[in-house]
Amino acid sequence: MxxxxxxxxxxxxxxxxxxxxxxxxxxxxxxxxxxxxxxxxxxxxxxxxxxxxxxxxxxxxxxxxxxxxxxILADARDLAGAKRLAGHFVTASVDESTGSDFWSTAASNTLGALFLAAASHRRPITDVLAWLAMPAGRTPVDLLTDAGHHAVAAQLQGTVSGATETRDGIYETARQYASCLLDPDVAAWVTxxxxxxxxxxxxxxxxxxxxxxxxxxxxxxxxxxxxxxxxxxxxxxxxxxxxxxxxxxxxxxxxxxxxxxxxxxxxxxxxxxxxxxxxxxxxxxxxxxxxxxxxxxxxxxxxxxxxxxxxxxxxGIDDADFADRLSRQVGDHDVQTTSVSTSEGGKSTSVSMRTERILPPDAIRALPKGKVLLLATGIRVAMLNLKPWYKEPSAKVVGPASARATKAITERALAKSIGQDDLGLSA
Ligand SMILES: Nc1ncnc2c1ncn2[C@@H]1O[C@H](COP(=O)(O)OP(=O)(O)OP(=O)(O)O)[C@@H](O)[C@H]1O
Ligand SMILES: [Mg+2]
The missing domain is CATH 3.40.50 (Rossmann fold)
Incomplete structure (x- = not known):
């Protein structure tokens, strides 16, 4: 892993x-x-x-x-799966910090209930959009009851028949989370x-x-x-x-x-x-x-x-705390230092040992491109040279293949914009 x-x-x-x-x-x-x-x-x-x-x-x-x-609804036929799917829509739209406030949680629950209603009757995900547009509709509650999800149905009913402002706020938030599905070209991939x-x-x-x-x-x-x-x-x-x-x-x-x-x-x-x-x-x-x-x-x-x-x-590890933590994990080593002192009796040399970081944080920050630290369970930290694909012998084949595939993307993009010109759609 x-x-x-x-x-x-x-x-x-x-x-x-x-x-x-x-x-x-x-x-x-x-x-x-x-x-x-x-x-x-x-x-x-x-x-x-x-x-x-x-x-x-x-x-x-x-x-x-x-x-x-x-x-996309295949895993949403049970409550856990429906909730997880709703969670993906929430996480894609908001940061971890705001993902657990009242509106997000309520919208996520509602979205989960609607996904469950659609999935348990093999309805397409576009039905969920229609239900989101009309919070007062009874269909999803009936479908949930029909499928035996009485508790979820009751919860959804509670949201729907609650204070209008709260309900509309929850539904509006849920609509934002699912907004990508409004585009029929996007929804088609998962329908x-x-x-x-x-x-x-x-x-x-x-x-x-x-x-x-x-x-x-x-x-x-x-x-x-x-x-x-x-x-x-x-x-x-x-x-x-x-x-x-x-x-x-x-x-x-x-x-x-x-x-x-x-x-x-x-x-x-x-x-x-x-x-x-x-x-x-x-x-x-x-x-x-x-x-x-x-x-x-x-x-x-x-x-x-x-x-x-x-x-x-x-x-490019810019985070000082993280670089320091890594430096500690790489460990210390003893370095020998020699000091020379001169006194009346002549010169004397003393050798002492000093403990130093093998790789101080600034050296970790300055790791050159292509060098990485490997931290694997059970071994000391190692420094590796990455072997990018373009430096491998197979690049003779892979390189031209990538160029061809890239060219095909450009051609498809071009064909599309010409098609739009014909329809008078482009700016
Ligand atoms: N085919 C290639 N031939 C020569 N050099 C390449 C080639 N592909 C990538 N590079 C070099 O490798 C560098 C890193 O590219 P790469 O896309 O692997 O980085 P990345 O970390 O995935 O970047 P990003 O954060 O943009 O995804 C590029 O800046 C480029 O100098
Ligand atoms: Mg990349």
Whole structure:
């Protein structure tokens, strides 16, 4: 279980994510906020040789045509799953600090109840939008009662028939959280479609397929779809592993590149402790320890960091406390100092030992690009040179493939803008 913390442009994707994907023996999941010349274009051809490629690109950052759909409500058929899905929409929209105030909590509960109502009757997620628009409607309460979720139905009824201002406030907050689904082009990716293949997390766990989850930075609630899909895949993989003797073989690799930006799974720290022994390998890539704290809170980030059996720390650690903590973990060594003193009797030399940090905090801060510290359970801290994919012999093949895939993205973008010109839609 890997956590990597490295500054922007320091080789996270080229030195960690891409080499890991290119050498993965089993299924691979990648979250990313970049399409051109990044992990997606660099690995897509190589991965297409071993399995099916699934690309979930709701915000069209790779302008990828919609060739799949995923049932976002599949896990929401029980209350816990519905709540978790609602949680993804909340976490994608607000910071950890505001995620637990009254409106967020109430909106999250309401959203969870509506997801449960839709999922338990196999209704599409777009129905939830219609219910959100009309708080006074009875349909979701009836559906919940019908499905035997009496307590949830009563709770929703309580919200609906409460003070109008409170109710409207809760619903407005919930609408903001789910706002990405208002865009039919976004909602289509997670709505059943008979003409397209369905991405199935359980089948994926035992395949050699690749799932690319692409989303914009600050993409608002649309990144909830990415987080929900990554969460669903990792949970399905754990269940499949438990059913088949405890471990997935070959293991599933889940690279959460830019995790704090595009894949904010709020209980990732807890999830980490389940994945370890199941052959599901998470690689969470962050730009700083702070970024993790903003996303999961201080305690959450500490839990994630300590659950990781492999920690990789690269250049650009600006956080003084974190650098000092690392420096202490690297440890001390004895250095010999010789001092010479002159007195009437002549010169005398004394040798003494002094304890010094092997790597003081300022040296950690100044780690050059390409060098990382490896903190793995049971060994002393090691310093490594990353081997980015473009310095490997395989770059002769991978490089041109990435260039081709990048060109295809540009062409798709161009074709779209020409299409819009024809319709008189572009500015
Ligand atoms: N194909 C390549 N050939 C040569 N150098 C490259 C190539 N790809 C990346 N680099 C170098 O590696 C550096 C790091 O790139 P990379 O995208 O891996 O960093 P990153 O840490 O993932 O950045 P970000 O925070 O923007 O995602 C780049 O600044 C660039 O100098
Ligand atoms: Mg990157």
């Amino acid at each position: 890997i956590v990597a913390i490295m500054a922007p442009r320091s080789g996270k994707t080229s030195g960690l994510a891409i080499p890991a994907i290119l050498s993965a023996p089993g299924p691979v999941l990648l979250t990313s906020n970049k399409a051109a010349n990044d992990a997606f274009t660099t690995t897509v051809d190589a991965r297409a040789e071993v399995g099916t490629i699934w690309t979930l690109d709701p915000q069209q950052i790779a302008h990828h045509p919609r060739e799949m759909w995923w049932d 059943p479609n008979d003409d397209l293949p369905e991405f199935q997390p359980f089948a994926f766990a035992t395949s050699r397929d690749t799932l690319y989850l692409l989303s914009k930075d600050g993409g608002g609630s649309a990144s909830a779809i990415i987080a929900a899909a990554a969460d669903a895949v990792m949970r399905a993989a754990v269940i499949v592993a438990e059913r088949s003797g405890g471990r997935l073989d070959p293991p599933a690799l889940c690279v959460l590149d830019e995790a704090a930006n595009v894949c904010r799974i709020s209980d990732l720290p807890d999830l980490y402790s389940h994945l370890g022994s199941r052959g599901v390998i998470p690689m969470t890539i962050l730009q700083s320890y702070r970024q993790g704290q903003r996303c999961w809170g201080e305690a959450g980030m500490d839990a994630l960091y300590s659950a990781a059996t492999i920690k990789i720390i690269g250049s």
